[in-house]
Amino acid sequence: MIKATKKWWPLFVLPTFCAFIIGFVVPFAEGLYLSFCKFTTINKATWVGIGNYIKVFQDAQFWDSLTFTASFTVVSTVLINVLAFAIALALTKGIVGTNVFRTVYFMPNLIGGIVLGYIWNILINCVLSLVGAPLLALNTSAGYWGMIILMCWQQIGYMMIIYIAGLQSIPNELIEAARIDGATPTQTLFQVKIPNVMPSITICLFLTLTNSFKLFDQNLALTGGDPNHATEMLALNIYNNFYARSGAAWKGIGQAKAVVFCIMVISISLIQLKLTRSKEVQQ
Numbered sequence: 001m002i003k004a005t006k007k008w009w010p011l012f013v014l015p016t017f018c019a020f021i022i023g024f025v026v027p028f029a030e031g032l033y034l035s036f037c038k039f040t041t042i043n044k045a046t047w048v049g050i051g052n053y054i055k056v057f058q059d060a061q062f063w064d065s066l067t068f069t070a071s072f073t074v075v076s077t078v079l080i081n082v083l084a085f086a087i088a089l090a091l092t093k094g095i096v097g098t099n100v101f102r103t104v105y106f107m108p109n110l111i112g113g114i115v116l117g118y119i120w121n122i123l124i125n126c127v128l129s130l131v132g133a134p135l136l137a138l139n140t141s142a143g144y145w146g147m148i149i150l151m152c153w154q155q156i157g158y159m160m161i162i163y164i165a166g167l168q169s170i171p172n173e174l175i176e177a178a179r180i181d182g183a184t185p186t187q188t189l190f191q192v193k194i195p196n197v198m199p200s201i202t203i204c205l206f207l208t209l210t211n212s213f214k215l216f217d218q219n220l221a222l223t224g225g226d227p228n229h230a231t232e233m234l235a236l237n238i239y240n241n242f243y244a245r246s247g248a249a250w251k252g253i254g255q256a257k258a259v260v261f262c263i264m265v266i267s268i269s270l271i272q273l274k275l276t277r278s279k280e281v282q283q
Helices: 002-007 009-034 051-058 060-091 098-110 113-130 140-168 172-180 185-196 198-213 217-222 234-243 248-277
Strands: 037-039 045-047
Touching: 009 037, 009 248, 037 248, 051 060, 051 248, 060 098, 060 140, 060 198, 060 234, 098 140, 113 140, 113 217, 140 198, 140 217, 172 185, 185 198, 198 248, 217 234, 234 248
Parallel strands: none
Antiparallel strands: 037 045
16 A cells, blocks of 8 residues: 555655746746846847846835845844743633633634735724824834734734644653752753753744744734834835836846845745754654
């Protein structure tokens, strides 16, 4: 039976492989080609070489968006993972109503980002108006922290589930051995639990880093980049290059930005995976 399965494994892999080629490799190759062109459609592209990339790195708004995106990513990643891990620890203590709390925390993840963005836009503007502060369209600080709060509210529940699974997979023998050796709860946390839950930390860091860095729909709905592009993240900056500016040249520059953006996300993700996987322990 096993030999028969091994014989037919290419047949099972083929649909996924074809979907990967059609849905990722071909579009990426076409996008890479178009990043060296000025174009209005794929069939109306004129080769311009590295000119688009030169203009990308000369674009001050690109660097402003990159700085804003990096700052947002660092803060949101730290907050999401710290809070999700803390909640997971609390919900693995056997407290009453654990399943209810898990459901409530996870529910925001089921709502679409664009819907959440508009909901929080209304809520935050209401709060700002009550305290007499400028609304989101004129308030860079409120826009920044509004997106942080929105991202945390949506992502914490999902990461919490992953951390709970990691904490529950730790052998009870290790916890008992630490207690017998006289370890305090803090020592048990940092010397036993966290090292053994590193695979979950790796997954959660990967998801929060990539989700934060390529955030688009919440940014579009909550602030739209206002005021004056001050809260515009990289994905929204690329979108605006394509659709807010007319002309073949701008589409080529936007495509070049998309390629640079893709390389950044892949590089950051690979570095993070390498660093955190090196800290994982074998059980």
